[in-house]
Amino acid sequence: xxxxxxxxxxxxxxxxxxxxxxxxxxxxxxxxxxxxxxxxxxxxxxxxxxxxxxxxxxxxxxxxxxxxxxxxxxxxxxxxxxxxxxxxxxxxxxxxxxxxxxxxxxxxxxxxxxxxxxxxxxxxxxxxxxxxxxxxxxxxxxxxxxxxxxxxxxxxxxxxxxxxxxxxxxxxxxxxxxxxxxxxxxxxxxxxxxxxxxxxxxxxxxxxxxxxxxxxxxxxxxxxxxxxxxxxxxxxxxxxxxxxxxxxxxxxxxxxxxxxxxxxxxxxxxxxxxxxxxxxxxxxxxxxxxxxxxxxxxxxxxxxxxxxxxxxxxxxxxxxxxxxxxxxxxxxxxxxxxxxxxxxxxxxxxxxxxx
Amino acid sequence: xxxxxxxxxxxxxxxxxxxxxxxxxxxxxxxxxxxxxxxxxxxxxxxxxxxxxxxxxxxxxxxxxxxxxxxxxxxxxxxxxxxxxxxxxxxxxxxxxxxxxxxxxxxxxxxxxxxxxxxxxxxxxxxxxxxxxxxxxxxxxxxxxxxxxxxxxxxxxxxxxxxxxxxxxxxxxxxxxxxxxxxxxxxxxxxxxxxxxxxxxxxxxxxxxxxxxxxxxxxxxxxxxxxxxxxxxxxxxxxxxxxxxxxxxxxxxxxxxxxxxxxxxxxxxxxxxxxxxxxx
Numbered sequence: 354x355x356x357x358x359x360x361x362x363x364x365x366x367x368x369x370x371x372x373x374x375x376x377x378x379x380x381x382x383x384x385x386x387x388x389x390x391x392x393x394x395x396x397x398x399x400x401x402x403x404x405x406x407x408x409x410x411x412x413x414x415x416x417x418x419x420x421x422x423x424x425x426x427x428x429x430x431x432x433x434x435x436x437x438x439x440x441x442x443x444x445x446x447x448x449x450x451x452x453x454x455x456x457x458x459x460x461x462x463x464x465x466x467x468x469x470x471x472x473x474x475x476x477x478x479x480x481x482x483x484x485x486x487x488x489x490x491x492x493x494x495x496x497x498x499x500x501x502x503x504x505x506x507x508x509x510x511x512x513x514x515x516x517x518x519x520x521x522x523x524x525x526x527x528x529x530x531x532x533x534x535x536x537x538x539x540x541x542x543x544x545x546x547x548x549x550x551x552x553x554x555x556x557x558x559x560x561x562x563x564x565x566x567x568x569x570x571x572x573x574x575x576x577x578x579x580x581x582x583x584x585x586x587x588x589x590x591x592x593x594x595x596x597x598x599x600x601x602x603x604x605x606x607x608x609x610x611x612x613x614x615x616x617x618x619x620x621x622x623x624x625x626x627x628x629x630x631x632x633x634x635x636x637x638x639x640x641x642x643x644x645x646x647x648x649x650x651x652x653x654x655x656x657x658x659x660x661x662x663x664x665x666x667x668x669x670x671x672x673x674x675x676x677x678x679x680x681x682x683x684x685x686x687x688x689x690x691x692x693x694x695x696x697x698x699x700x701x702x703x704x705x706x707x708x
Numbered sequence: 709x710x711x712x713x714x715x716x717x718x719x720x721x722x723x724x725x726x727x728x729x730x731x732x733x734x735x736x737x738x739x740x741x742x743x744x745x746x747x748x749x750x751x752x753x754x755x756x757x758x759x760x761x762x763x764x765x766x767x768x769x770x771x772x773x774x775x776x777x778x779x780x781x782x783x784x785x786x787x788x789x790x791x792x793x794x795x796x797x798x799x800x801x802x803x804x805x806x807x808x809x810x811x812x813x814x815x816x817x818x819x820x821x822x823x824x825x826x827x828x829x830x831x832x833x834x835x836x837x838x839x840x841x842x843x844x845x846x847x848x849x850x851x852x853x854x855x856x857x858x859x860x861x862x863x864x865x866x867x868x869x870x871x872x873x874x875x876x877x878x879x880x881x882x883x884x885x886x887x888x889x890x891x892x893x894x895x896x897x898x899x900x901x902x903x904x905x906x907x908x909x910x911x912x913x914x915x916x917x918x919x920x921x922x923x924x925x926x927x928x929x930x931x932x933x934x935x936x937x938x939x940x941x942x943x944x945x946x947x948x949x950x951x952x953x954x955x956x957x958x959x960x961x962x963x964x965x966x967x968x969x970x971x972x973x974x975x976x977x978x979x980x981x982x983x984x985x986x987x988x
Binding site for chain 1: 874876877879880881882883884885886887890894895898899
């Protein structure tokens, strides 16, 4: 288990967070660039010393600013794969992978065997005499991983391990990496800006916004109960924060962007509200019927979902702003296009509210 | 449109002409003396010169002292360059400025400074005498003078080379159990090697050509402190042909070093530090 607490200030940027990463599991830190994800990894690795903080791995104190403890990176039992892989350009693949073993003073005879074993495991054995600059991105990624794993680290730190790869390679490497991490069972801290990777890799997901944790949970928590607009956007749902207010026609949630009708009577309280984009129906004329929530506005953007897929996400300039998801046929039959005025409707029961 | 393009080409042509003219003037200024030297060599006499004992002694002394000076500079300059590249400390700027001073100081002034520092009556003279050491007017003084004037070349090139090594390689090494000193030898130095080599070659070439500080601090004793440049100067008073022959020899050595640097280090940049980032 990794326990990490850090409070640091670098100019305008403030990092202030605490979490525990379960032993043997993958904890994903997801956030936009500049949220402080890499800074967290660098503190865990010992590359940066926090103003205040504590890093404890399996009971061993790596950093404790109050006690004046800061173990340098080369005394920590961890593997670190940086975003650009940072393979030593003057060394071959085999020498890169052997680098850590040699530095750790592993006996000469053992080095070769361990290098060969990890190269087999990551499927790059045929490359062992090549120089890193002659490798493709996917191959470099595997070498970087092998170089970290050969030391059998107790903690694996991965900084955007797939971000430097082109789309096609990324899909392939993603699958391999998932299998590998599951087989290894090493405590892993995985940093990414990609919601997809977060949901795919994270046994536990930590959402980082502007240097602070905005939400922590497993996949389902995040998908069902986003607690910030950022998380809602990550999981692709409509999200509002509001307060219950009684109205003549039933219960309403008052948000900064307008009122939404909800079905369940609740005590007046602050709550979060999500509307699944697939619950929203679009009409060219004002609909008649039972839907209590009807909003009119222009179409701002049409985007296939997934890219090139059968469904289309429709971003609406309504108040409150909404995103609907409809089929391709619906787009064609309704004549939907950017700028067209539409009515968006959904039932009060289509709203999920939680505190 | 057509006329605009022709006008553009015309003014570009004039500009190019100016560049070429300026370059031609400077190249003539720098190149003509070299050509003059080579043309003045009396054929057949060059070889004959190498039977001259004084010349051979000067050549041997020059090679010996310049190689020694280069080794000393590398041995002491590398740790210094490493500290200056990786650390900040009070007085760093002052040290940096002092280290560049020998590049701009007239070498004779350097020689006077060396005398006042390490001469018998100098600042450190007493201490050295207590150790039974007297530096001025010895072969050691020649080496000291060469170290003084040539060290900045090695330090500057090495610092540039070490600074070019991307931080991310050092971070990667640190997370791979590598202590800073191991990282220095296994990562920084190999990646900065071309710069180190270029710096060492420049240092050697500068030491080989040293004149002013040497004649001031070490004197002009054949076989002991009379290096090639001093021998050239001396020969000039008595025998122009001898001076020319010696000069051409120096010229060939220097040109060889400079060409060698270019062959070994294309662009003077460490190859490794320029490795492309993956897949971007």
